Amino acid sequence: MIRQLDYHKIHEIFTRFEAAEAEPKGELDHVNAYTLVVAVALSAQATDAGVNKATAALFPIADTPQKMLDLGEEALIEHIKTIGLFRNKAKNVIKMSRILVEEYGGVVPSSRAALESLPGVGRKTANVVLNMWWGMPAQAVDTHIFRFGNRSGVAVGKDVVAVERAIEDNIPAEFQRHAHHWMILHGRYTCVARKPKCAACLIRDLCDFEEKNL
Structure with missing residues (x-):
């Protein structure tokens, strides 16, 4: 079934991500x-x-x-x-x-x-x-972002290129710079592959994932 995009919902999702962590950072150590x-x-x-x-x-x-x-x-x-x-x-x-x-x-x-x-x-x-x-609004789609994008309905696609394009198309410009980090961190620590932590998810009421944990 094709899911109808709700841009107001997507805006709210990233508004919450931003409120929780305004300046998300990558976790790989580097100096230059x-x-x-x-x-x-x-x-x-x-x-x-x-x-x-x-x-x-x-x-x-x-x-x-x-x-x-x-x-x-x-x-x-x-x-x-x-x-x-x-x-x-x-x-x-x-x-x-x-x-x-x-x-x-x-x-x-x-x-x-x-x-x-x-x-x-x-x-x-x-x-x-x-x-x-x-600081460019480039979207690096890894397994965490691919999983979150498809589960949540934010960026649905059958491969990483399709998900990357969906992110660019669906997420408001004001959130594009940090979208990659918000999604990867959410996928890494909350929307995990096995037994996602839906009960502790700050966007649970906005997520399209049909198998949300009770």
Whole structure:
């Protein structure tokens, strides 16, 4: 059944999110645009907490592309070997760092197309960096946002691109900058995959999820 969009309801949902946390923050530790790109790339199929643990000793010694190249792939592997797919991720980080040094003067580009051209950086990573570092209203759809968007009716879609477009179309402009973080945090801690915490949900009365817990 196709659900009819209620824009007034969507506005109220994000009004409540904003009232609860006006300036939501991402949970990946970073000190600059470069370390943010690396952290997000490392977070694929890994938890933010796991990435932060691995980068706690890495970023103090390799917070620029050149420093990462000086560190080298094998030493990088030793730092991130607790993260899934660490060998492939290490190769991509080194390749990315070399491109940033040789083609961008060591500066992380601020365009989606340029970011997506870097090894290990897909659309999701690019959108996270654009949103978190440059404050652009880019929507990075991960499993939490995909789940919340479809359950709540805020952004329904069969794949991440469809959900991303639905977010851009359905959520009022005033909430676009922080929409990504409100949704990911809500999906991570309240609208969880198994046994969602509906009783404690601040938008329970506005949500379309038909299997809401009593």
